[in-house]
Amino acid sequence: MRPNRQELIEMLSLKGKDEIEALYKRAYEVKKQYVGTKVYLRGLIELSNICTRNCYYCGIRRDNHNVERYYIDKEEVLKEARWCFEQHYGSLTIQAGERSDKSWIDYIEELVKEIKTLTDGKMGITLSLGEQSEETYRRWFEAGAHRYLLRIETSNPELYKSLHPAENSFENRLECIR
Known part of the structure; x- marks a missing residue:
């Protein structure tokens, strides 16, 4: 009760x-x-802090030049995924700053496929990589991702507008969540 x-x-x-x-x-x-x-047990890999967005509150926003940018290469990610699998982790979350360029989308798709192969399809993969197109979500799920985490800081459209530049629309965020 x-x-x-x-x-x-x-x-x-x-x-x-x-x-x-x-x-x-x-x-x-x-x-x-x-x-x-x-x-x-669930693993988390912070793949990169490179982001194309410029959200006003975010420490890894595009225009923050005081942060040291990093990117973890595929071999390191696969090594960590293997370790998580060997330790009987049930899933792995891969998150990064937001990017939507073709090379990034292709890279994530291949990375997910390789992790699925490496873990005999047994490890769940959650992605948290920002707003993407419906086609990109589809590709990543077909590659083997089983969840997608897309944060939304507020459900108040006016507050959302005050936290994000004009090119980041509240409506698009909601559409991506749907």
């Missing part, structure tokens, strides 16, 4: 050690019932 607002406020206001311990115990029981006790 889900707690209502008042019950949540009461739980967050607990002060006594015994009350807090009872709350932790109950939370553990609920977690165990709905999620279980198994731990799932």
Whole structure:
């Protein structure tokens, strides 16, 4: 049974050690019932901090010339993917700054295929590489990616506009999420 607002406020206001311990115990029981006790290992590779966007709040935005840019080569990514697979990680997330040039799209497609081959198709691959075309998403999924993570900082169109230059439209972001 889900707690209502008042019950949540009461739980967050607990002060006594015994009350807090009872709350932790109950939370553990609920977690165990709905999620279980198994731990799932998931890897994360920050492939690159090169980005074509210029979001005002972002440390890796295109016009930030104070950041040292990097790019991890394919051999290193495959080495890390192999390690994750050997350690029984269930999935690997590959994220980077946003790019949509053909060579990048092709590179990611090949990288996903190679990781799938390397792991006998057993490791899930999540990509987080910014807004892309529908065709690009399709190619990457056909190559073997199983999830795509696209962040959206706010669902308020006016706030979104204040965080991004005019060329980054809220509507396009929503369309990419759909």
